[in-house]
Amino acid sequence: MIGNDKTAAIELKSLTAGYKKEGTIFPLVGPLNISAGKGELIAIIGRNGSGKSTLLKTIAGLLKPVEGDIIIKGRKINEYKRGELAETVGYISTEQIRVDSMKVIELVELGRYPYTPWSGRLSEADNEKVILAMEKTGIIDLKENFINELSDGERQKAMIARLIAQDTDILIMDEPVAFLDIRNKYEIIHLLRSLSDRKNKTVIFSGHDLSLIMAQSDRIWMIADGKIYDGAPEDMVLNGFMNKLFDDNGFVFSESDATFKPRNEFLAEVKINGEGIFRLWTEKAVNRAGFKGVSHKTSISVTVDRDNEGLYWICKSDNNESPKLRTVYELTKWLRNLPKKI
Amino acid sequence: MINGKRKYELSGRRKATLLMLVVLIITVFLFILDIVLGSVSIKLKDIVDVLLNKSDSEIYSIIVKFRIPKAFTAFLAGISLSVSGLQLQTIFRNPMAGPYVLGISAGASLGVAVLILGFSDYFTAKSLELLGSWSIAAAAWMGAGIVIVIIMLISLKIKDILAILILGIMLSGGISSVVSIMQYFSSETMLKSYVIWTMGSLGNLSSQQLQVMAVCVTAGLIISFFSLKMLNAMLIGEVYAGTLGVNIKRARIIIFTSTSLLTGTVTAFCGPIGFIGVAVPHIARMFFKTSDHRVLLPSVVLIGGSVMLASDIISQLPGSERVLPVNAVTSLIGIPVVIWAILKTRKYA
Numbered sequence: 001m002i003g004n005d006k007t008a009a010i011e012l013k014s015l016t017a018g019y020k021k022e023g024t025i026f027p028l029v030g031p032l033n034i035s036a037g038k039g040e041l042i043a044i045i046g047r048n049g050s051g052k053s054t055l056l057k058t059i060a061g062l063l064k065p066v067e068g069d070i071i072i073k074g075r076k077i078n079e080y081k082r083g084e085l086a087e088t089v090g091y092i093s094t095e096q097i098r099v100d101s102m103k104v105i106e107l108v109e110l111g112r113y114p115y116t117p118w119s120g121r122l123s124e125a126d127n128e129k130v131i132l133a134m135e136k137t138g139i140i141d142l143k144e145n146f147i148n149e150l151s152d153g154e155r156q157k158a159m160i161a162r163l164i165a166q167d168t169d170i171l172i173m174d175e176p177v178a179f180l181d182i183r184n185k186y187e188i189i190h191l192l193r194s195l196s197d198r199k200n201k202t203v204i205f206s207g208h209d210l211s212l213i214m215a216q217s218d219r220i221w222m223i224a225d226g227k228i229y230d231g232a233p234e235d236m237v238l239n240g241f242m243n244k245l246f247d248d249n250g251f252v253f254s255e256s257d258a259t260f261k262p263r264n265e266f267l268a269e270v271k272i273n274g275e276g277i278f279r280l281w282t283e284k285a286v287n288r289a290g291f292k293g294v295s296h297k298t299s300i301s302v303t304v305d306r307d308n309e310g311l312y313w314i315c316k317s318d319n320n321e322s323p324k325l326r327t328v329y330e331l332t333k334w335l336r337n338l339p340k341k342i
Numbered sequence: 343m344i345n346g347k348r349k350y351e352l353s354g355r356r357k358a359t360l361l362m363l364v365v366l367i368i369t370v371f372l373f374i375l376d377i378v379l380g381s382v383s384i385k386l387k388d389i390v391d392v393l394l395n396k397s398d399s400e401i402y403s404i405i406v407k408f409r410i411p412k413a414f415t416a417f418l419a420g421i422s423l424s425v426s427g428l429q430l431q432t433i434f435r436n437p438m439a440g441p442y443v444l445g446i447s448a449g450a451s452l453g454v455a456v457l458i459l460g461f462s463d464y465f466t467a468k469s470l471e472l473l474g475s476w477s478i479a480a481a482a483w484m485g486a487g488i489v490i491v492i493i494m495l496i497s498l499k500i501k502d503i504l505a506i507l508i509l510g511i512m513l514s515g516g517i518s519s520v521v522s523i524m525q526y527f528s529s530e531t532m533l534k535s536y537v538i539w540t541m542g543s544l545g546n547l548s549s550q551q552l553q554v555m556a557v558c559v560t561a562g563l564i565i566s567f568f569s570l571k572m573l574n575a576m577l578i579g580e581v582y583a584g585t586l587g588v589n590i591k592r593a594r595i596i597i598f599t600s601t602s603l604l605t606g607t608v609t610a611f612c613g614p615i616g617f618i619g620v621a622v623p624h625i626a627r628m629f630f631k632t633s634d635h636r637v638l639l640p641s642v643v644l645i646g647g648s649v650m651l652a653s654d655i656i657s658q659l660p661g662s663e664r665v666l667p668v669n670a671v672t673s674l675i676g677i678p679v680v681i682w683a684i685l686k687t688r689k690y691a
Contacts, residue, residue, distance in 0.1 A: 062581060082588070086585060086586050086587030093581070097578050100633065101631060101632060102632075103631075106574075107578070110575060110578060110586065111586075113586040113587060113588075118568070118571060119570070119571065119636075120571035166586070
């Protein structure tokens, strides 16, 4: 069976991914019929244990499919020779590599392994790709450092640099930003974005950083109940798929800001008077304090406005009126005390 | 940036070359020193004289028949054990791995014991010599190979570095009990030849044995030389090495063949020698500050050879009639390095 989608980088045909333990097969996801286009940035999300890593490993050729086929650029994965596959599909996991006396540059140079002759000697072009990969990931200044002496985040960036140096058309990454701080998370996801936009590389990665994934990925493959829910981030939201991440545990996905919130029982409704972002952020605070922000008239109201000293909030209820509160923090404190005052 | 890189490469490579040259000079120096020093002190000038004129003096026979072969044996043994240690540390991704600590040397002894003692009823002491150096070597390779495969299989299940070490100790212990049981049941003459073999040192190899050893060590080194690229990839683990295109099964077979050849041969002719294999790769990494096997292999060869030559010099207690067992000296040199390596590893654990 040869793939019929000419533009697809990867096609999964009735693929079931799972693992084997003591002779028994545990299928986790599938059967799947889905394909990833060239140059797409695809995020796999799902709960822990849903089979994200297993699926990624199967696509990368590290695990045999329980059933079905993986077709890479029109050819079945098992028709590839080792070397060819290494030039086409790159993979990183969350495993933290520790090697005695290994320098960052030596790790990144290993990315060129499929292209070097038996001696392992790097050509001028290989060296340039290694340097470029370290520049892109922002670790060029660390190139002479030992990887054992790096922070977890720096080491992860070095691993990603190795993957970029491998220069494959398809990049499979299992939680590439798991160990990184927020700035590094953004930098790496942006890097993946530019790899797909500028180099037309297909990137499939898993992660838990929803708002980042919603903002940057072309597609989301959400694994739930052994199935994949596929769509652009916006499709996922509008079709109500996101709630499958939580089922019914008292959390709801908020369509407006791509976060999960506890299903609130609000104490009362609060009318908010204000404009633009002042209104938006005031509403967030009001919600957190346990009240539902509305725009029709109610017995409690919050007004946000500005005088010559800056922003202020005034909270009114039937028998009570706050002074000019100068911070949102004071406002929420006032609101939390309200029920007792009512 | 590209220019900067080139500059780095040149200076890095030049530094490594320079360092390698220094190590080479030290090795040559130790080799000569090993020939000069001994229980009978001979002046260097006399040695050169004797070698050039080939006069059939007593000094000539000491030098040519005893000291030079012994220095060669020490050099080859040091190389073999150290290269084995390097390969084992990389394949098992375990800084504590080495032919002795993992019980591979013990496995090689078992191979020889089975050959000498197991067939004791069929052989006389005379026929043992007829067994020849090759069959003893081959028995040792097999013993070493079997232990490597056992450790390999278990390390697929257990990833813990220290657990694997304990396993090696258990294997060594188990193997020596098997050997003692075999000794109990074997004839006196066989026992005697076996005991003499176990006390094997660097000094009593026949020229034929030395030839066999040289051939096997060269073969092991050639295999190792052709697997340098593979070894580099294996550093980051089998999963990643696989995604880089390494055929893991084949890589293991190739590298384990080399390790069995190297460790087996040395153990067959010199007896088990401890702690060189585990210590020397650490010394090499400390000096050369790299994990690249293209640099590490030659440096391990030279440092391994040097350390063994130095151990041999010390074991002869120059100027005195007494000789220490070389195994005691190598342990005293190797163990501090191993402890240092453990402390270094724990720091990052």
